[in-house]
Amino acid sequence: MRNKCSICDREKESGSDLCYRHEKAYKNLKKVYIKWKKAVNIDWNEYLKEVIEIPETGTWVKEVALNLINNQKTQTYL
Amino acid sequence: MNERVLIICEKPSSAKKISQALDEKRKPETCQENNTTYYIARRKGSELIIVSALGHLYTLTQSGKGWSYPVLKFEWVPIHAIKPNIKAKNCIDVIAKLSKKVNAYVSACDYDIEGSLIAYNILIYACGAESLKKSKRMKYSTLMEADLIDAWENMSPNLDYPVIEAGKARHEIDWIFGINLSRALTLSIKNVLGIYKTLSIGRVQGPTLRFIEERETQIQTHVPVPYWTIEAKVEIDGKEYRLEFEKETIETEKEALEIESSCKGREGRIIEIKKSVRTFPPPPPFNIGDLQQEAFYQFRISPKTVLGIAEKLYLNALISYPRTSSQKLPPSLNIGGVLRELGRKKDYYQYVVKLLNKPFLAPRNGIKEDPAHPAIYPTGNMPQNLKILEFKIFDLISRRFMATFGDSAKKEDITAFIEVNGYNFHLKSSRILEPNWIEIYKPYFKMKDEKLPLLRDGQILKIKTLKALKQYSKPPSRFNHGSLLRVMEKENIGTKATRAEIIHTLQKRGYLEDNPFKITDLGFSIVETLSKYCPEILSVETTRTLEMDLENIQYEQINSCEVVSKAIEKLEPILLEIKKNERTLGRELGETLTKLTRKEKSIGVCPTCKAGEIIILKNNRTGKRFAGCNNYRNGSCTTSYPLPQKGRIEPTGKICPECKAPIIKVLVRGRKEWIFCLNMNCPTKRKF
Numbered sequence: 001m002r003n004k005c006s007i008c009d010r011e012k013e014s015g016s017d018l019c020y021r022h023e024k025a026y027k028n029l030k031k032v033y034i035k036w037k038k039a040v041n042i043d044w045n046e047y048l049k050e051v052i053e054i055p056e057t058g059t060w061v062k063e064v065a066l067n068l069i070n071n072q073k074t075q076t077y078l
Numbered sequence: 079m080n081e082r083v084l085i086i087c088e089k090p091s092s093a094k095k096i097s098q099a100l101d102e103k104r105k106p107e108t109c110q111e112n113n114t115t116y117y118i119a120r121r122k123g124s125e126l127i128i129v130s131a132l133g134h135l136y137t138l139t140q141s142g143k144g145w146s147y148p149v150l151k152f153e154w155v156p157i158h159a160i161k162p163n164i165k166a167k168n169c170i171d172v173i174a175k176l177s178k179k180v181n182a183y184v185s186a187c188d189y190d191i192e193g194s195l196i197a198y199n200i201l202i203y204a205c206g207a208e209s210l211k212k213s214k215r216m217k218y219s220t221l222m223e224a225d226l227i228d229a230w231e232n233m234s235p236n237l238d239y240p241v242i243e244a245g246k247a248r249h250e251i252d253w254i255f256g257i258n259l260s261r262a263l264t265l266s267i268k269n270v271l272g273i274y275k276t277l278s279i280g281r282v283q284g285p286t287l288r289f290i291e292e293r294e295t296q297i298q299t300h301v302p303v304p305y306w307t308i309e310a311k312v313e314i315d316g317k318e319y320r321l322e323f324e325k326e327t328i329e330t331e332k333e334a335l336e337i338e339s340s341c342k343g344r345e346g347r348i349i350e351i352k353k354s355v356r357t358f359p360p361p362p363p364f365n366i367g368d369l370q371q372e373a374f375y376q377f378r379i380s381p382k383t384v385l386g387i388a389e390k391l392y393l394n395a396l397i398s399y400p401r402t403s404s405q406k407l408p409p410s411l412n413i414g415g416v417l418r419e420l421g422r423k424k425d426y427y428q429y430v431v432k433l434l435n436k437p438f439l440a441p442r443n444g445i446k447e448d449p450a451h452p453a454i455y456p457t458g459n460m461p462q463n464l465k466i467l468e469f470k471i472f473d474l475i476s477r478r479f480m481a482t483f484g485d486s487a488k489k490e491d492i493t494a495f496i497e498v499n500g501y502n503f504h505l506k507s508s509r510i511l512e513p514n515w516i517e518i519y520k521p522y523f524k525m526k527d528e529k530l531p532l533l534r535d536g537q538i539l540k541i542k543t544l545k546a547l548k549q550y551s552k553p554p555s556r557f558n559h560g561s562l563l564r565v566m567e568k569e570n571i572g573t574k575a576t577r578a579e580i581i582h583t584l585q586k587r588g589y590l591e592d593n594p595f596k597i598t599d600l601g602f603s604i605v606e607t608l609s610k611y612c613p614e615i616l617s618v619e620t621t622r623t624l625e626m627d628l629e630n631i632q633y634e635q636i637n638s639c640e641v642v643s644k645a646i647e648k649l650e651p652i653l654l655e656i657k658k659n660e661r662t663l664g665r666e667l668g669e670t671l672t673k674l675t676r677k678e679k680s681i682g683v684c685p686t687c688k689a690g691e692i693i694i695l696k697n698n699r700t701g702k703r704f705a706g707c708n709n710y711r712n713g714s715c716t717t718s719y720p721l722p723q724k725g726r727i728e729p730t731g732k733i734c735p736e737c738k739a740p741i742i743k744v745l746v747r748g749r750k751e752w753i754f755c756l757n758m759n760c761p762t763k764r765k766f
């Protein structure tokens with residue numbers, strides 16, 4: 001069983017596929033989505049794409065968002 | 079001669095000043111022995127021998143041998159016993175010899191924890207324990223002649239033992255924490271991976287690094303939230319003014335666009351005009367923390383540099399003792415006298431005249447106190463031959479001192495409430511009515527001063543532009559010298575004298591870089607690993623409690639032995655935890671270090687064998703650095719390039735289009751960066 005974060009090679013947090021840093025970024029990403037939905041009525045995928053483009057977005061958040069987008073792509077291809 | 083007294087000062091320059099002040103003829107005799115200078119002054123029939131330390135002449139070391147932990151037995155030894163230091167050795171020898179000729183002793187080091195401890199250690203170890211009973215303490219806050227004579231005439235009959243005890247306890251606790259944590263971390267890596275790399279984290283450095291780590295984590299996990307603002311301008315008498323919408327931010331796009339479409343191109347009507355006058359009292363005089371923060375804000379100079387400059391100004395008798403927490407000027411200070419002296423300076427003359435014409439002069443003191451020293455104030459001596467930065471700090475202190483006596487400033491705020499199609503906007507202005515103290519402190523004070531044309535109720539205004547602007551919430555800013563100092567002060571970790579040095583040590587150890595501060599990969603790894611296995615090291619609470627105990631020793635509320643024992647009790651379980659988790663902890667830290675070393679050393683792919691990496695190597699014989707392919711180890715490639723011996727070398731990740739050798743960047747302090755390919759025979763270099 002791979003014990004590494006699916007984004008970087010750091011150790012996973014227990015009960016997650018991500019390390020401490022990326023897990024924290026992912027949680028924030030989910031939390032802030034509610035505010036975005038209210039503000040601009042955006043769907044999750046569009047939200048991820050927009051967040052990546054904003055300069056103020058944290059690097060770990062960008063890595064998580066990119067990973068989520070790429071994974072969705074693989075899923076659609078499958 | 080009825081008495082011979084040995085006076086111990088902290089630094090050569092203060093010894094000189096003290097000898098000149100105390101000698102009745104102002105002409106003390108200068109003596110030299112073993113390259114060490116001391117002075118002989120004569121006063122009321124007594125012979126005063128004034129010697130100087132060179133800062134701390136004694137330090138802590140482990141009692142007994144062995145490189146393991148815990149290390150809890152220690153002793154004070156001369157610094158030259160740890161590291162060769164001929165100056166310190168000569169100094170101690172001379173003091174020991176002179177001490178045999180005297181029958182009384184005076185500690186005249188700076189009146190604070192460090193000064194008191196410096197003199198105490200010299201007395202007990204160089205002059206002998208018997209000297210302590212015959213020792214007195216001179217206490218002064220400036221190196222002005224009158225203050226020094228006053229300090230001499232009103233000496234304390236004994237040494238300031240509570241302060242000495244507090245100093246001893248602080249050094250001992252810092253030493254115990256430092257050496258044990260350093261050994262525990264270093265050994266955990268060595269025992270697991272077999273590599274030797276010193277890693278340290280001090281008692282106060284832990285929580286300080288944690289603040290920076292937490293801030294960086296907030297920045298890297300920041301998800302911006304969109305919001306809107308209404309940006310509007312009105313035109314009055316042909317001039318444009320900014321309108322503020324009643325709500326600072328709007329949460330939804332729908333609402334923002336609604337406001338925009340309702341107000342755009344409309345007219346506004348003034349429904350009310352409110353005026354108010356606010357008073358701004360002058361700022362209190364500086365303590366060291368305030369001075370360091372203000373100097374960073376004004377001139378972008380680090381707290382450590384500011385402290386160094388302030389100390390130099392003090393040793394030149396231009397300002398009072400700078401390592402103070404106090405924001406209060408002493409009641410005994412001859413304010414008029416100091417102001418008159420400052421008034422000799424052309425730039426200050428007009429302010430001094432105004433201040434001296436006031437019916438009475440009272441400073442606006444702050445709240446913070448210091449039992450040993452007042453707030454920082456200029457002595458009235460005029461500076462000569464100061465370097466630019468030194469003069470800037472002197473000017474800052476002098477103007478702040480004068481401003482403290484000024485009257486409160488008055489400012490008028492005008493707000494016009496404007497209604498635009500059912501929405502409310504504000505048109506604001508403020509102007510200084512009476513500058514008073516601001517005038518004195520003006521180079522360092524910025525306040526908005528903007529006038530509005532005459533407005534009246536019911537007046538119709540033309541909205542020139544109006545639009546809803548989409549914005550994103552920003553992450554918190556990284557700490558800079560000023561804001562980090564402020565947090566340390568607020569959280570009560572470190573002391574006024576040590577905070578700047580703690581920040582500097584974190585930089586030196588490679589845990590922090592740049593300014594504003596960014597935590598390095600190594601710093602991150604240290605915090606993450608420690609917070610998993612021994613979070614106590616990073617705990618603000620632990621450090622703060624200890625800090626309070628240390629301070630209370632001075633006030634005789636707690637015994638120093640008790641504080642040291644308590645600190646050891648805190649440390650022992652931390653060390654046990656490290657030992658227990660040695661394998662995982664060592665592996666985690668070791669992995670980061672190996673990765674960093676690899677990253678640091680690799681300059682790029684070898685253009686010859688195309689398999690190895692070009693790394694920085696050292697010639698064992700000459701000690702000079704050069705770049706070579708790491709396949710030299712298996713003998714398959716001998717590619718090598720000379721390197722400049724000075725500056726930091728950084729890979730650029732690029733290769734030369736002509737010769738394919740890696741391109742590097744060389745960074746030398748104070749010079750423009752230098753970018754070139756490693757190959758000295760490359761065709762691109764022919765033109766040189």
Ligand SMILES: [Zn+2]
Nearest residue numbers: 005008019022
């Ligand atoms: Zn990760």
